[in-house]
Amino acid sequence: MPDVNGQWPALVSLLKGDRFGCLDSIIVYCTRREETSRISALLRTCLQGVILKENKNINSNSQAEYNPIGQKKKDLARKKIRKPLKWQAESYHAGLSSSERRRVQNNFMCGELRLVVATVAFGMGLDKSDVRGIIHYNMPKSFESYVQEIGRAGRDGEPAHCHLFLNPGGEDLHELRRHIHSDTVDYFTVKKLVQKVFPPCKCKQLHQKQLALEQDMEDKEMMEMMDMCDQENLSAPTQQDVEHTDSPEPSTAQESSHPEAAELPLQDCKDEGKEMQLEEQRVKHEEAEGSIKPKDGESQEADWLKDQEEESIDWPKERVCHTHERAIPMEATVEALDVTEEGVETLLCYLELHPQRFVELLHPTLSVCKIGCYSGPKQLQKLTKICPPIAVVLARRRMAGERVETCDQLEFDVVEVADTMGWQLSLVKRGLRQLQWSSVGGRSGVSVELSSISFYFRSFGDLSDEEMDRVCQFLYNRVQNQEKTQIYQLTSSFKAFKR
Numbered sequence: 245m246p247d248v249n250g251q252w253p254a255l256v257s258l259l260k261g262d263r264f265g266c267l268d269s270i271i272v273y274c275t276r277r278e279e280t281s282r283i284s285a286l287l288r289t290c291l292q293g294v295i296l297k298e299n300k301n302i303n304s305n306s307q308a309e310y311n312p313i314g315q316k317k318k319d320l321a322r323k324k325i326r327k328p329l330k331w332q333a334e335s336y337h338a339g340l341s342s343s344e345r346r347r348v349q350n351n352f353m354c355g356e357l358r359l360v361v362a363t364v365a366f367g368m369g370l371d372k373s374d375v376r377g378i379i380h381y382n383m384p385k386s387f388e389s390y391v392q393e394i395g396r397a398g399r400d401g402e403p404a405h406c407h408l409f410l411n412p413g414g415e416d417l418h419e420l421r422r423h424i425h426s427d428t429v430d431y432f433t434v435k436k437l438v439q440k441v442f443p444p445c446k447c448k449q450l451h452q453k454q455l456a457l458e459q460d461m462e463d464k465e466m467m468e469m470m471d472m473c474d475q476e477n478l479s480a481p482t483q484q485d486v487e488h489t490d491s492p493e494p495s496t497a498q499e500s501s502h503p504e505a506a507e508l509p510l511q512d513c514k515d516e517g518k519e520m521q522l523e524e525q526r527v528k529h530e531e532a533e534g535s536i537k538p539k540d541g542e543s544q545e546a547d548w549l550k551d552q553e554e555e556s557i558d559w560p561k562e563r564v565c566h567t568h569e570r571a572i573p574m575e576a577t578v579e580a581l582d583v584t585e586e587g588v589e590t591l592l593c594y595l596e597l598h599p600q601r602f603v604e605l606l607h608p609t610l611s612v613c614k615i616g617c618y619s620g621p622k623q624l625q626k627l628t629k630i631c632p633p634i635a636v637v638l639a640r641r642r643m644a645g646e647r648v649e650t651c652d653q654l655e656f657d658v659v660e661v662a663d664t665m666g667w668q669l670s671l672v673k674r675g676l677r678q679l680q681w682s683s684v685g686g687r688s689g690v691s692v693e694l695s696s697i698s699f700y701f702r703s704f705g706d707l708s709d710e711e712m713d714r715v716c717q718f719l720y721n722r723v724q725n726q727e728k729t730q731i732y733q734l735t736s737s738f739k740a741f742k743r
């Protein structure tokens with residue numbers, strides 16, 4: 245490990261030395277979360293009682309300043325805002341509670357904390373112009389992230405220092421490579437997700453029933469007409485004609501009735517905008533362990549466009565299903581697939597970016613609703629009269645053979661119920677919440693609890709098995725391309741740093 249190579253003592257002497265010893269605002273970047281905690285604890289011990297050296301650099305600078313009086317005022321003002329150093333070092337990573345993270349960030353902002361040992365989660369949106377030093381304890385994962393990270397020092401124009409530890413054996417490189425590999429998703433996992441995102445719906449069956457019904461009507465009319473003919477001409481070949489109309493051709497009938505191709509160029513523009521949004525979203529989640537999407541020049545963009553083109557071939561112009569609202573609980577999904585929340589989100593974004601727009605992402609929402617009736621099953625039965633969604637849930641349970649007369653509580657997927665009813669989710673939720681209050685005021689004795697934060701999106705339910713396989717293959721290709729680019733970036737930046 246790095247410490248064996250003398251990296252740890254080197255860090256301590258660096259922080260005590262001439263260059264960094266006088267700096268009062270430093271970020272130390274590490275790859276792993278556990279390491280940030282360990283190193284900050286060690287630094288607290290090692291730097292205990294060490295007094296900051298005088299910063300000659302800044303002094304000489306301010307003397308050379310144009311307007312010495314103005315500068316003095318500025319210095320004075322700065323001293324007033326700045327509180328004296330209280331803490332030497334703290335760690336920061338996305339695994340800490342939000343209050344903990346806020347505390348560390350605030351202390352660093354107001355100058356009470358000298359060192360933050362952090363993953364790259366720290367610094368995004370950090371508005372501190374007088375960070376004086378950036379130390380990379382581990383190798384950054386790409387050139388872009390390196391530039392971004394050192395760019396956080398010296399924004400006020402005063403001198404700042406940075407230092408990069410690079411173990412020549414390439415231990416960091418292996419570590420980062422391992423991260424990339426463990427972030428990648430295998431085909432089986434992709435398939436599991438695709439099955440969760442596109443559960444089959446009944447649109448196709450309903451559509452076929454509708455067509456059959458229409459056909460029946462036509463047949464009936466035809467029969468009536470032929471009956472009339474029969475009366476006029478007794479020798480008409482009735483049987484033959486009926487047989488002919490008995491075999492409907494739903495697909496051709498449908499295609500010719502709804503020609504739709506003029507929207508394509510519009511769609512392309514939309515996708516581009518989406519891509520930029522996606523990029524923004526991803527930066528928010530970015531951490532050493534997280535997923536970073538490389539944006540590497542024109543060649544990649546060209547690849548992307550080529551893929552898009554290939555992907556858009558051979559899909560039906562119009563689907564029978566017009567998408568459904570669906571929710572998949574985050575925690576359960578992360579557990580079942582063993583992919584991080586950000587990882588799942590990235591995959592869903594890929595599906596949204598596909599020319600077919602397989603998925604339309606909506607804001608995460610609570611999808612599980614629990615209803616409890618303190619006054620027993622009768623109370624629940626009464627609710628069916630004032631709350632249609634509950635009537636729907638109970639009716640379905642009854643049809644499934646459940647004895648709903650004895651139920652005094654219910655748990656259901658509120659997104660799915662709202663979608664089946666064709667109601668707006670927010671309206672359904674509001675209606676459910678209102679059940680807690682009686683019409684004459686006060687509590688009604690009904691408890692309503694919404695829980696389970698979920699990925700929330702619209703998706704199709706009429707994909708055939710072959711189409712599902714194609715979607716899986718598309719996602720899997722994306723994942724593999726991303727892995728390749730990350731490895732490439734990593735290796736090339738390692739070579740560059742080594743020079």
Ligand SMILES: [Zn+2]
Pocket residue numbers: 445446447448564565566567568704705706
């Ligand atoms: Zn459908």
